[in-house]
Amino acid sequence: MNETAHCRTELVAVVLGLDTIAAKEPQLCVLTTGEGDGFPSGPLQAGQASLQRSLRHWVENLTGFRLGHTEQLYTFADAEDDFGNRAVRISYMALARSSAEMASWQSVYAYFPWEDRRSDDAQAFLIPLVRHMKSWVADNERRLTRCSVAFGLDGHEWNDELVLDRYELLWEAGLLPEAGSREESEAPLFTGCLGRAMKHDHRRILATALSRIRAKIRYTPAVFDFLPEYFTLLQLQQAMETLAGRRMHKQNFRRLVQHQSLVEETDLFDPSGQGRPARLYRFCEASSQNCYLAGAKLPLPPLV
Amino acid sequence: MNETAHCRTELVAVVLGLDTIAAKEPQLCVLTTGEGDGFPSGPLQAGQASLQRSLRHWVENLTGFRLGHTEQLYTFADAEDDFGNRAVRISYMALARSSAEMASWQSVYAYFPWEDRRSDDAQAFLIPLVRHMKSWVADNERRLTRCSVAFGLDGHEWNDELVLDRYELLWEAGLLPEAGSREESEAPLFTGCLGRAMKHDHRRILATALSRIRAKIRYTPAVFDFLPEYFTLLQLQQAMETLAGRRMHKQNFRRLVQHQSLVEETDLFDPSGQGRPARLYRFCEASSQNCYLAGAKLPLPPLV
DNA sequence: TCTCTATATGCTCAATCTGAGCATAACGAT
DNA sequence: ATCGTTATGCTCAGATTGAGCATATAGAGA
Structure with missing residues (x-):
């Protein structure tokens, strides 16, 4: 022993x-x-x-x-x-x-459909889940608080970084197939909402990774690891949006980035778009210690 | 193999x-x-x-x-x-x-004397270390950037959370006894500045822990885990200061805490002090999701 | 060429947040 | 009563943030 x-x-x-x-x-x-x-x-x-x-x-x-x-x-x-x-x-x-x-x-x-709130589709995925969670919560005070915080209910704001909390709540509520015995009877109710499963605890590991990278891009220049050397501000913004799973306000986002001199203007332009060509920028390592890249959020629709 | x-x-x-x-x-x-x-x-x-x-x-x-x-x-x-x-x-x-x-x-x-910047003593510990680091940096561009960011030199701000980075730089520069062979000859120059050593990599683990807790108290209500049920705002502030290793502005700190309704007033007072008795507060779990506790900093004296 | 559409980019404005400091309140000690 | 000490309230200017309007510059089509 x-x-x-x-x-x-x-x-x-x-x-x-x-x-x-x-x-x-x-x-x-x-x-x-x-x-x-x-x-x-x-x-x-x-x-x-x-x-x-x-x-x-x-x-x-x-x-x-x-x-x-x-x-x-x-x-x-x-x-x-x-x-x-x-x-x-x-x-x-x-x-x-x-x-x-x-x-x-x-x-x-595809593993966490409810985490991508760039389009309104996520809302459609989330609503049936939240409905089910409510019945799981029942009168349990502790569960109620956890759900409210994790899913942004009852006046709480949606917090991008709580990926793991949300995953664990769904697990505990028995909604995820990895969690073991669950009758298939409920499956049709959640078609496509629950996301793909993975073997062992790999999906939990992915949730951990998503939490981590979302936290990381806010206060470090980690986004730039995903981007090519030269990029437009729109590309940078869309990279942030994809990682954070939510939209940002365009003009404010540029202001945020340029104010911190995180990026360096170049003389090059990207002619591939439809409208006015966007200037290409380059990551500026010199002043990247006090980097803050989130904050230019767009409000999310409330969950019903 | x-x-x-x-x-x-x-x-x-x-x-x-x-x-x-x-x-x-x-x-x-x-x-x-x-x-x-x-x-x-x-x-x-x-x-x-x-x-x-x-x-x-x-x-x-x-x-x-x-x-x-x-x-x-x-x-x-x-x-x-x-x-x-x-x-x-x-x-x-x-x-x-x-x-x-x-x-x-x-x-x-005692293991990281340079990390406690609540009093000016830390400055005294840090200056000889920084002087030595400068000679280790020499003309190495990469080392210079790392040191500037980690130790808050050349216009960079001191960042409380870079405990591990500082520790690793000191290690790489051969200043720490755990790092292996180092002549004792230089020891007298650094009396008391280098802090206590530990066996294996335990001091590195402690540096990791200090980094983690300093990051954690900013965005989570983790400080309250250290405090008794009832506490004064000064006790809360001093707990933050001790963990973060730096002083904060008193009035602004209260404003920060009270604005987020992180704490709940009670009718009790702490009569033990010298001056006007301080009101006792209690942690308010209800609204602790979007907690932000740092920011009411006091400026640090520049290093030399 | 002129117009329309699409995107990039510049700018304003109000609301809020922050850093800093002054002023007042309430205790014990002298 | 007066003074030192700590708690607490309040102000004010500067910076940051959320939101939206306005202008600039491209390609596509009339």
Whole structure:
């Protein structure tokens, strides 16, 4: 009972990127394996390999993708199996610069349809979920507070960064198939609302990654890791919008960015658009310490 | 080379608390073992114990302290030893409510004297370090930027949350004894400036914890975990100041707190002070989602 | 060429937030 | 009663934010 457990240590990578090529609006993508139900992962190798090096090895082996800078997300432990073995899973997040390959990646918001509030569709996904949550809440005071805060009800504002809280509430309410036994009877009620499931706890890891990147882009220049060297302010704004899952006010967003001299004007223009060509800018590393990029929000419609 | 490594999994706890009893000003304390050179830690146990449960077990066994809510910090891997064994260390942070016992804990700022900028002493600790860092920077452009941002030089502002960055810079510059071979010759130059060392990477873990808690108190009501049920606004402010390591503007701080209705007035007063008795307040959980507690800063003197 | 549409970009204005400091209130000590 | 000390209330200018109007510059079509 009190003896030391030796465990298999597994490394998992969530590689995020923006697919700016396919559609008019960028898509948030993630590198998956199999049928899009898992992330590249593998055991920590012997030899002098570090955690990061092992991770790099597995991602490259399984997908051919070469990891750049990574950030640790969270470490989970499985329950023991029948042989007394257990796995410790260390998850990492990496950001990938836009490229054509991403079209073959999976859309992040396919796993969390309610998190993409750029269009009004999200509202349609969310409403049936919230209705179900209300019955789960019943008279439980604690549950009510958690739901109000997480889903922006009862006068609370929608908070982009509470991705994990929302996921966990849906899990606890038994709405997610990963949560185990749930009759299929309710399925038709939620067609398309619940998003795609993943194996093990990978969808939870993705929720953690989305929370983290949304928090990160507000106070660090992390968005620029997704963008090419030269970009228009609209591209920058749309990258923020895609990550944050909500719209921003155009003129105010430019003011915010330019005021902090986060970007540097160039003499180049992007002639591909329909209207007046947009000036191309470049990230300005020099003054990027006190970066603040959110705040130019557009109000969201209240949830019913 | 490519075979799976089975590792020992170790859990480490950084338990922080505020010692409000001893001195007039609260002290940030941490629960340590031995001579204050390590944190309570132990291997993940077999059985159905979860990570958190194992952690709890070790902390209670080694120190008698009962953990409350914990938050995962970071997972490190040691290099392999001669037998091909290695350890994975998962670190956690916990917050403890003020109590008399804390007087026997260790002061966090004894490990990072330069991080406590409430008094001007920190300046005295920091200046020799910065002087040494400048020679380490030499003409290296990258190092210069990192130092300027981390230490608030060249027009950059001091950022409380960059504890880990500062620690790592000092490490890389070879100023810290944990970093390995360093002649004692320079020691007298830095008497008392470098802070206490710890075994393994425990001091790095403490730096991670301090970074995390400083970031956390700004946007969450985490400070209240340190305070008793009833407190004065000065106590709340001093708790923030102790954690953030800097002074705040009193009147503006109250305005900030009261405007967000984060706290609730009571009819009680604290008669223990010298002047007019301060009203006691209580944490108001209801409206704590969009909490913002920093910002009422006082300017810091420029470094030289 | 002229017009229309679409996008980029500049500018204003009110409401709010922040940093700083002055003024008053209420206690104990002398 | 007076003074030192801390709590608390209030003001004011400057900066930031949310919202929207106005103008500039492109391609497409009449």
